[in-house]
Amino acid sequence: MNGTITVHSMYNNIVDQRVVVAQQRVFDALGIKLKQHLIEGVSHGEWMDAIIHRNESEITIFCDIDAFPVRGSAFLSALESIKSGNIFGLGQVANHLNPNHIYAGPMFLGFSRATYVRCGSPSMKQTELYDAAQFLTIEAERLGVSISLALPNLTIIPKWPFSNRGVFGIATFYGNQIGEFDFFHLFESRFARNVEIFEKISEDVLCGNLDFSAYLQSANRQESQSKSPIIFRRITNFLRRLASIWSNLRRRQG
Numbered sequence: 001m002n003g004t005i006t007v008h009s010m011y012n013n014i015v016d017q018r019v020v021v022a023q024q025r026v027f028d029a030l031g032i033k034l035k036q037h038l039i040e041g042v043s044h045g046e047w048m049d050a051i052i053h054r055n056e057s058e059i060t061i062f063c064d065i066d067a068f069p070v071r072g073s074a075f076l077s078a079l080e081s082i083k084s085g086n087i088f089g090l091g092q093v094a095n096h097l098n099p100n101h102i103y104a105g106p107m108f109l110g111f112s113r114a115t116y117v118r119c120g121s122p123s124m125k126q127t128e129l130y131d132a133a134q135f136l137t138i139e140a141e142r143l144g145v146s147i148s149l150a151l152p153n154l155t156i157i158p159k160w161p162f163s164n165r166g167v168f169g170i171a172t173f174y175g176n177q178i179g180e181f182d183f184f185h186l187f188e189s190r191f192a193r194n195v196e197i198f199e200k201i202s203e204d205v206l207c208g209n210l211d212f213s214a215y216l217q218s219a220n221r222q223e224s225q226s227k228s229p230i231i232f233r234r235i236t237n238f239l240r241r242l243a244s245i246w247s248n249l250r251r252r253q254g
Contacts, residue, residue, distance in 0.1 A: 004058035005079070009036045010047050011065040016195045019186075022202035023068055029206050030072040036065070044106065045125035045132040052116065052124070059083070061110035062133075066189035066198055069108075070173065070205055074150075074182030078110060081148040087111045087119075087140055090174050090183055091151040093163050094131035100163050103137035104147055107185045108174075111136075119145055150174040150183055156197065156215045159187075171197050171215060181210065 007027070011020055020036060027034040039047055048062055059082055067090075069075040078088045088111070089104025106124070119139045126132045140147050152168040153176075159169030168187075171194070175182040184205070186198045197218050204210050 005033075005061070006055065006057040006059075007032060007034045007061040007063055008051050009034060009063045009065050010039050010044065011036065012038065012040050014190055015065055016189070016192065018195055019066055019189050019198055022199055023063075023065060026068040026202050026205055030069060030075065032069070032072070032075055034063070043126065043132070045123065048106065048124035048133065052121075057113075059110060059112050060116075062106050062108070064107040064185060066186035067107045068184055068202070068205070070175075070181045070184050070210075074175070077182075078108075078148075078150075082110045082112055082115075085112070085115055085118075086146045086148040087115060087136065088148045089133075089137075089150075090185060091149040091162070092131075092134075093160070093168075094134060095160050097129065097131055097134075099161065101134070101137075102149070102163055102165070103131075103134045104140075104149060106133035108150075108183055109133055109136075115145060119143060151176055153178070153181060156212075157219050170194055171201065171219070 009023065024034060024036060037047070042050075051062070052060060059079070061082075069078075081088045087104050087109070089109040090107050091102050092105025092107070093099060093102055111119075116136075119136060120143070122135045122139045124133045124136065127135070130138065137147060139145075152162050152166060152172050152174055154173045155167060155169040156171035157169045158167040160167065162168045170187050172185050172187065173181040173183070174185070184201060186194055188194055189198060197215055200214055200218060201210070
């Protein structure tokens with residue numbers, strides 16, 4: 001890599017430090033220079049705008065704190081696409097805004113300075129119509145700028161529809177060929193229950209052996225743990241009703 005390429009990742013104090021450390025280890029192992037920014041009180045889009053406008057690099061890449069390339073070759077392919085004038089990103093759908101629009105999501109998003117200018121230098125801020133960074137794709141589509149997407153390939157915990165092309169969710173792998181996993185994004189890293197999966201997958205990327213059985217076991221363990229409080233509340237409410245019935249019977253007998 002040369003000095004005209006920077007990869008930026010943003011996080012705040014809510015993010016578990018295990019996620020921060022694990023992401024850095026993956027990037028280090030792949031030989032990719034990463035700048036992690038501890039930021040408070042600024043939205044994701046505002047931070048991206050600030051990075052773009054003060055950045056002197058020819059190529060800017062954004063990466064969510066809970067995302068990383070799975071293979072160094074995938075990163076290099078993305079870089080070549082960016083150098084050729086494309087916007088590169090992981091396919092994303094903002095289901096709460098437009099469930100049919102697939103765009104280059106900010107969890108891993110890269111472009112050259114020239115391409116950004118060709119798109120009209122749009123803001124990355126979230127609006128009432130568009131999610132963070134979505135307007136970049138909107139303008140690129142309008143102006144005929146090419147967009148290269150890595151699409152969801154496999155997800156450990158399906159959660160949201162990906163337009164009419166499948167699903168994505170917690171712990172999603174991206175790649176456009178079956179069985180090829182190029183990028184990874186955890187989603188919802190703010191929840192401690194997901195950190196275990198992120199740590200395990202990052203460790204496996206380092207050793208070059210993905211263990212999907214272990215990821216599923218972790219996901220199933222999460223599900224059983226999340227149901228336990230519900231079951232406990234139901235049992236507690238049932239016992240309270242029994243106690244109330246017994247108390248009423250005692251009063252009638254008295």
